[in-house]
Amino acid sequence: MKHFSEFIAHGASADQIEFVSTVIEHVTRNGLIYPRLLYDSPFSDLAPDGPDGLFPEGTVDRFMSSVRQLNRNAVPYTSSADVG
DSSP: OOOTGGSSSEEEEEHHHHHHHHHHHHHHHHHHHOOOGGGGGTHHHTTTGGGGGOHHHHHHHHHHHHHHHHHHOOOOOOOOHHHH
């Protein structure tokens, strides 16, 4: 959540909030998100141009930077069956 909080605070539109929520749901399920996926369904269902259609240019750059940072910090999932 903290990676994306600036994008849904202070005057964000309902579409921006829904887009960011969809990103967070994807990350929660999968552990990371490849930036190119933001231009495919289900994200393009919300915004056909991906984040470019929802956020100003400088904000898109920061959003993508947050996505890349989140992916760098991702810890691979290991089930208890894999440990032992």
